[in-house]
Amino acid sequence: MTALRVTAAAVAASAGTLLVAAPAAAHGLVGKQDLPLPRWLFGWAAALVLVISFVGLAVLWTRPVLEEAGERRLFGIPALLDPLAGLVGVLCFAGLVYAGFAGSEVETANIVPTTVFVVFWVGVPVLSVLLGDVFRAVNPWRAVGRGAGWAVKRVLGEMPEPLPYPERLGHWPAAVGIFLFAVLELVYSDATVPSHLAVLMLVYAATQWMGMGMYGTRAWSERGDAFGLYFGLFATLAPLRLTRSAVYGRVPLSGTARVMPLAGTIALLSVMIGSTSFDGFSSTPVWGTIAEWLRVAFLDLGFTLRSAVEATFLVGLIGSTLVIAGLFLLGARGVRTVDPERRTVDLARTFAPSLIPIALAYVLAHYVGLLVYQTQAMGYLLSDPLGNGANLFGTASQTIDYGWISGEAIWYVQVTVLVLGHAAGLALAHDKALVLFGSGRRATRSQYWMLAVMIAFTSLALWLLSNFD
Amino acid sequence: MVPYAHAGHWAVSLIYFAPVVVIIAAIGITSWRDGRAEERVDPSQGS
Numbered sequence: 001m002t003a004l005r006v007t008a009a010a011v012a013a014s015a016g017t018l019l020v021a022a023p024a025a026a027h028g029l030v031g032k033q034d035l036p037l038p039r040w041l042f043g044w045a046a047a048l049v050l051v052i053s054f055v056g057l058a059v060l061w062t063r064p065v066l067e068e069a070g071e072r073r074l075f076g077i078p079a080l081l082d083p084l085a086g087l088v089g090v091l092c093f094a095g096l097v098y099a100g101f102a103g104s105e106v107e108t109a110n111i112v113p114t115t116v117f118v119v120f121w122v123g124v125p126v127l128s129v130l131l132g133d134v135f136r137a138v139n140p141w142r143a144v145g146r147g148a149g150w151a152v153k154r155v156l157g158e159m160p161e162p163l164p165y166p167e168r169l170g171h172w173p174a175a176v177g178i179f180l181f182a183v184l185e186l187v188y189s190d191a192t193v194p195s196h197l198a199v200l201m202l203v204y205a206a207t208q209w210m211g212m213g214m215y216g217t218r219a220w221s222e223r224g225d226a227f228g229l230y231f232g233l234f235a236t237l238a239p240l241r242l243t244r245s246a247v248y249g250r251v252p253l254s255g256t257a258r259v260m261p262l263a264g265t266i267a268l269l270s271v272m273i274g275s276t277s278f279d280g281f282s283s284t285p286v287w288g289t290i291a292e293w294l295r296v297a298f299l300d301l302g303f304t305l306r307s308a309v310e311a312t313f314l315v316g317l318i319g320s321t322l323v324i325a326g327l328f329l330l331g332a333r334g335v336r337t338v339d340p341e342r343r344t345v346d347l348a349r350t351f352a353p354s355l356i357p358i359a360l361a362y363v364l365a366h367y368v369g370l371l372v373y374q375t376q377a378m379g380y381l382l383s384d385p386l387g388n389g390a391n392l393f394g395t396a397s398q399t400i401d402y403g404w405i406s407g408e409a410i411w412y413v414q415v416t417v418l419v420l421g422h423a424a425g426l427a428l429a430h431d432k433a434l435v436l437f438g439s440g441r442r443a444t445r446s447q448y449w450m451l452a453v454m455i456a457f458t459s460l461a462l463w464l465l466s467n468f469d
Numbered sequence: 470m471v472p473y474a475h476a477g478h479w480a481v482s483l484i485y486f487a488p489v490v491v492i493i494a495a496i497g498i499t500s501w502r503d504g505r506a507e508e509r510v511d512p513s514q515g516s
């Protein structure tokens with residue numbers, strides 16, 4: 001019996017590894033790296049940079065700057081551009097759903113998987129941090145919601161008043177939405193099957209329209225739309241703010257300092273960082289041994305091989321998210337050393353925006369290889385979106401050039417992005433501490449444990465990245 | 470237990486987290502010193 005179980009476990013472990021190895025490897029494309037120093041030394045150097053940044057902030061940054069920074073109007077936008085952008089978004093969404101159902105089921109031949117997991121999930125955050133909330137302009141669910149509202153108003157004369165958005169709901173719908181996307185990406189075995197993605201896109205759209213119908217397009221888009229919020233939070237880091245009528249310039253990070261955390265904001269940001277962490281962690285030998293043990297345990301409980309692998313990864317994803325949330329709560333608990341009257345959870349919520357640049361750093365550092373290599377696939381996928389041999393723009397025979405950026409360059413980009421992201425997190429937390437505690441010395445003392453948390457996040461990220469080679 | 474059987478994999482990774490240990494130790498010492506300094510200041514404020 002025992003021998004049978006051991007054999008089954010060994011087969012399950014091997015098969016499970018095969019089931020998950022391909023997507024896991026695809027997520028962290030880096031190429032061969034030949035670095036002059038051991039990678040852990042980069043981690044130590046990054047930690048040192050953060051300590052120096054912390055001291056620099058304490059000495060040179062003695063009054064709140066980010067929360068009080070203004071913005072200035074750069075130029076106006078024609079009124080027609082907003083509905084046009086929405087229309088483009090709706091057409092792209094409809095085209096992708098069509099490609100998912102009508103196109104090839106081969107993930108590399110159909111445009112849908114690359115668009116969803118590379119262009120949408122990784123590319124849009126990069127655009128958002130450079131140009132502001134571009135997704136809001138083309139958000140197809142919001143465009144349809146607004147269009148429907150406009151049509152109803154034209155027909156009925158006035159819109160029925162939506163329900164007030166419940167305060168306790170806060171960002172929880174968005175947190176759940178991003179968690180479910182992470183489950184799709186990291187747990188579900190058929191995540192890249194185009195027709196499955198098309199179904200899920202429709203399910204997501206329907207959920208958004210239900211939310212908008214109940215609470216109004218604006219309230220739901222700003223709080224409940226998982227992707228709208230995911231990109232919108234990254235866009236707060238940008239030096240530009242886009243509105244329907246104008247583009248405004250502002251101090252980078254000042255938009256983030258003004259983010260109003262709600263119920264579920266910490267959960268949302270923890271899922272954002274935790275899911276990326278788990279994507280990296282699932283490639284480490286440490287996870288290999290834990291996953292092996294978990295798979296055997298699930299098989300013993302009567303799970304099929306596939307469901308045992310998926311349950312194992314689900315446990316890992318939840319665990320990673322809880323570790324990130326726990327670390328951040330520890331940092332917030334440390335703030336209580338200078339203000340024991342405040343509750344840890346309130347302090348955590350107050351300082352939650354400092355996690356936004358860290359979430360972006362994690363996404364960029366982890367997926368930069370995927371972005372620079374796999375985005376090139378769009379060259380041939382746009383010409384042959386269904387994978388049926390079409391050549392709409394004459395680029396169907398293009399290939400991916402894996403040589404245009406070296407593995408070493410990717411590593412340096414990863415380290416730089418991580419250090420900048422965490423330094424930005426420290427600056428945001430320091431600025432908020434100055435608002436809360438006034439005196440520079442008290443504000444600095446409140447951030448000791450937050451510094452430890454930032455160094456822990458940096459060390460964790462570099463350790464996770466060091467496992468790709 | 471399988472995880473313990475591969476302790477070598479875990480141990481090598483710990484070097485990445487050495488700065489975290491150092492910073493926690495530094496914060497611990499700083500907090501202890503701050504506490505002692507406050508204790509020394511308090512009696513003189515009372516007199």
